[in-house]
Amino acid sequence: MILRPQFNDIRNIGYYLGRITLGLGLTMFVPFIIGLFLFKEPDPAFDFLIGANITVLLGLILSRLCKTNRDLHTSQAMVIVALSWLIAMALGAIPLFLSGHYNSFLDTCFETMSGFTTTGLTLVQDLDHLSLTHNLWRHLGPFIGGQGIAVIAISFLVGGANGTLKIYLGEARDEKLVPNVIHTARFIWIISIAYLIAGTIILGAVGMFIGLPAGSAFFHGACIFMAGFDTAGFAPQTQNILYYHSLAFEIIIIVFMIMGSLNFNLHYRLLTGDRKEIWKSIETRTLLLVVMLVSLVAMSGLKHFGAYSETMTMFRKGFFHLISGHTTTGYMTIYAQQFIKEWGNIALAGIIIAMSLGGCACSTAGGIKMLRVGIIYKALREDLKRILLPDSAVIAQRFHHIKTMFLDDKQVRSVLIVTFGYLLLYGLGTLIGVGLGYPLLESLFESTSAAGNVGLSCGITDTAMPAILKITYIIEMWAGRLEIISVFALVGFIVAFIKGK
Numbered sequence: 001m002i003l004r005p006q007f008n009d010i011r012n013i014g015y016y017l018g019r020i021t022l023g024l025g026l027t028m029f030v031p032f033i034i035g036l037f038l039f040k041e042p043d044p045a046f047d048f049l050i051g052a053n054i055t056v057l058l059g060l061i062l063s064r065l066c067k068t069n070r071d072l073h074t075s076q077a078m079v080i081v082a083l084s085w086l087i088a089m090a091l092g093a094i095p096l097f098l099s100g101h102y103n104s105f106l107d108t109c110f111e112t113m114s115g116f117t118t119t120g121l122t123l124v125q126d127l128d129h130l131s132l133t134h135n136l137w138r139h140l141g142p143f144i145g146g147q148g149i150a151v152i153a154i155s156f157l158v159g160g161a162n163g164t165l166k167i168y169l170g171e172a173r174d175e176k177l178v179p180n181v182i183h184t185a186r187f188i189w190i191i192s193i194a195y196l197i198a199g200t201i202i203l204g205a206v207g208m209f210i211g212l213p214a215g216s217a218f219f220h221g222a223c224i225f226m227a228g229f230d231t232a233g234f235a236p237q238t239q240n241i242l243y244y245h246s247l248a249f250e251i252i253i254i255v256f257m258i259m260g261s262l263n264f265n266l267h268y269r270l271l272t273g274d275r276k277e278i279w280k281s282i283e284t285r286t287l288l289l290v291v292m293l294v295s296l297v298a299m300s301g302l303k304h305f306g307a308y309s310e311t312m313t314m315f316r317k318g319f320f321h322l323i324s325g326h327t328t329t330g331y332m333t334i335y336a337q338q339f340i341k342e343w344g345n346i347a348l349a350g351i352i353i354a355m356s357l358g359g360c361a362c363s364t365a366g367g368i369k370m371l372r373v374g375i376i377y378k379a380l381r382e383d384l385k386r387i388l389l390p391d392s393a394v395i396a397q398r399f400h401h402i403k404t405m406f407l408d409d410k411q412v413r414s415v416l417i418v419t420f421g422y423l424l425l426y427g428l429g430t431l432i433g434v435g436l437g438y439p440l441l442e443s444l445f446e447s448t449s450a451a452g453n454v455g456l457s458c459g460i461t462d463t464a465m466p467a468i469l470k471i472t473y474i475i476e477m478w479a480g481r482l483e484i485i486s487v488f489a490l491v492g493f494i495v496a497f498i499k500g501k
Contacts, residue, residue: 004500005493011066012076013083016167018062020084020149024091025055027144028137031095035133044099044133051094058091077167078489085478088149089113092141099134101125103463106470113474115141116149117481118364120233120330120455121473123463127238132219135236139223143196145481146230146260146364147188188264191271192229199225199256203249210246228253229260230364233330233455240332250316253331254323261287261327261359265402282399283360286374291326294354298322301346308342318347321456326354328366330455339458340442348458352445355454356426366453366480368422371401372415379412421484425451425476432472433460451476 028048035045072080092115093108102108107123114121115138124130124138200222207217220236227234237243241250259267266284269277278284299318308314317334324331339348358367382397397407429447434440438460446460450473461473479487 003496005497008068008070009073009076011068012070012072013080014062014066015068016072016077016080017084017087018059018064018066020059020080021062021087021091022056022059024088024144024149025052025057025059027140028052028055028092028095030140031133031137034136035131039132039136041131041133044095044131047095047098048133048137050098051091054094055091072167075489075493078486079493080167082478082482082486082490084149085113085116085482088116088145089474089478092116092137095137096124096134099130101127101130101134106467107463110470110474111138112141113477114455115139115232115234116145117453117477118142118146118230118232118328118366119450119453119477119481120227121450121457121461121477122234123461123470125463127236135223136219138234139226139232139236142230142232142234142364143192143226146232147192148185187268191264191267195229195259196222196225199229202252206246206249206252207244210244210249224253225256228256228329228331231257231260231327231329231359231366231453232364233324233332235331242333242335247312247316250320250333254320257323257327257329257331260329261363261365263360263362265362266360269402277402280400282374282378282401283370286370286377287326287360290357290370290373291323291354294326294350294357295319295322297353298347298350301344301348301350304346305342305344307344307347322351322354325351325449325454325456326357326359328355328358328452328454330449330457332456336457336459336461339445339456345441348441348445351456352448355445355448355452355456356422358452358454366451368419368452372419374399375407375411375415376419378407379415382407418483418485421488422451422480425479425484429472429476432469436466436469446473447476451480453477453480 028051032045032048032052035041035048039045089109089112093105093112096102096111097105097108101124102111103123103125110121110123113119120142127135130138200218203221203224204214204218205221207220208214212220223234223236224241226232233240235241235243241253244250263281263283266277266281269275299314302308302314302318308317320331320333323329334342339351343351356367357373358369359365361369361371378397378399398404399407426444426448429451430440430444433443433447438446442458442460445456445458448454449456450461460469
């Protein structure tokens with residue numbers, strides 16, 4: 001028998017949603033202040049004052065009306081996380097919609113969900129003339145979402161309240177860099193801000209070297225780093241990374257994309273002097289092996305198709321996009337239609353595989369994740385040994401992920417459920433695309449990019465695409481970022497509320 005959620009369940013959910021909404025509203029004051037005093041753009045800045053006031057007011061109302069000290073159940077935490085991303089999408093879209101650079105509020109919600117989920121697919125119009133203030137918010141979105149929207153509340157607004165760990169886990173994170181989850185969340189922000197400062201300086205210096213004015217160079221540097229390290233793929237210009245026409249810029253971005261796709265716990269270990277961890281981790285080993293195999297497929301396809309004859313061109317237009325897809329960043333040095341016209345089916349299949357597998361767990365990357373790929377390989381290896389070795393043989397598979405662990409059936413079952421969920425997302429988005437008249441391979445490419453939170457596009461993502469496809473990609477980006485389980489929890493909660501006893 002399904003039990004209907006009680007008033008106290010809804011009250012718990014409402015209170016924490018209020019705190020998270022309040023945290024989101026406070027972040028909108030950043031572009032307001034910078035836009036008003038640094039960029040000298042009063043009209044765009046006041047768009048964020050309007051958005052911030054609406055968001056903060058809603059957060060305060062929910063927090064006051066639903067104030068409670070009750071313990072938070074795991075199912076409630078997952079519902080909170082799933083709803084918080086939908087609320088953040090709608091409220092975060094308000095300032096962008098007021099900019100006048102989007103055809104509809106749905107397009108703005110698409111843009112905001114794409115940013116917060118670190119996807120990078122975009123529906124903005126006339127990006128080259130978008131105000132600096134609105135452009136800053138587009139790139140702050142991935143920086144906020146990459147660390148986690150709920151992490152904002154955990155870091156600064158919830159304090160020692162009950163349920164913070166459950167919310168943290170519900171946002172598809174399980175690393176605890178230090179024993180206290182609140183301190184872990186704050187440390188993630190410290191790492192990210194330190195990287196942001198360093199990355200802005202490096203990219204800003206390169207921008208000045210290639211001829212950008214100092215102010216523009218460092219603005220572009222900050223935006224590109226935020227979207228690159230948080231594996232989003234947004235850029236301040238329509239041409240994306242092609243705009244800069246710089247090999248040095250592209251090499252540095254490759255480094256930042258790889259950094260962003262690595263587990264935050266691995267960053268912590270490296271920063272605290274444990275450099276051996278990068279060679280011992282099952283994730284980094286799997287990532288290296290998979291990149292090599294997928295590169296072989298993609299490069300062979302490009303060579304067979306005769307797309308890029310020169311080695312440097314192959315690196316800048318072939319390998320760059322392979323890493324961009326595998327880290328689920330979505331930065332591009334070609335136009336979207338060139339994937340279809342220049343890559344050929346084999347190379348496209350290679351990059352689709354890369355996008356679907358993604359980066360490391362507990363990073364800003366999307367996709368199935370290297371940890372799951374490594375565990376599936378270990379499980380298959382264990383089963384093969386059971387078949388080949390005598391029945392009396394004792395078989396135990398070990399793997400190293402932060403610490404050495406033994407593989408068990410519970411881990412494998414959990415990994416296979418999430419992996420199946422991703423494959424289902426990729427497939428459903430593809431079927432809807434094909435049903436709307438788009439070619440199969442292109443539909444698979446775009447669906448994988450959306451659900452894997454990648455951001456590469458072969459040209460389907462456009463303001464002219466049907467509204468049903470925009471909604472489909474929004475759902476894919478949302479479900480993919482939360483690794484599906486929290487979305488299942490929300491669906492179960494709604495069903496229980498409707499049909500429960």
